Amino acid sequence: MNKHPKKEKTFVAVKPDGIQRSLIGEMISRLEKVGLKLVAMKMLVADEDHIEKFYTLNPEWRRVTGEKTIAGYKSKGLKPPIEDPFEVTAIILENLKKYMASGPVIIMVWEGAHAVAIVRKLVGATEPLVSDVGSIRGDFVLDSYSMSDTDKRSVRNLIHASGSTEEAEKEIKHWFKPEEIINYRLVSEEILYDVNLDGILE
């Protein structure tokens, strides 16, 4: 039998700039308020090797990210600096390693119905310049690919969230031991998921 949708989990990381900008509470608050449940959390300074393995958990990531980035330049009428997607990704990955290892990060697992899609919606698009108003990246940061490329650094977008349930499963395993993920009940789950709402009236 398939797992109930309320059991879906996603991996979230407050990136070093999110911590420096004093946005930890704001970000956690948004995920809490939508109804998701925090089931694991730690603060750490990641090493570059662990970060590289994290971004390349999906064997297709190098190709896909390179192709997406090249297409992004072309859609803006710009000539990509390099035509080979793997070379483009190599630069992105080097910058990402410096960015993600520059300070502490907070890593978390959030659980709830459609956790992956809901968190992506709250987080917003990758490039803050075009992230929707109301999303975390749209509301709290003003970076762009053109500025980060000019400065030869990663785009600073405050937070990471898994892009799919398959990605979430791999990412959670990469950062957490199974015993670090806590199974527990929140009282608010009754109002979100109970079928008959029969425990309210006295």
Ligand code: GDP
């Ligand atoms: P996310 O899931 O929204 O964080 O985005 P992706 O998984 O697609 O990309 C991972 C990271 O790669 C992003 O946070 C960026 O740092 C970088 N990246 C992705 N696409 C581009 C791009 O078009 N240009 C540049 N410079 N970096 C990119």
Ligand code: MG
């Ligand atoms: Mg991603």
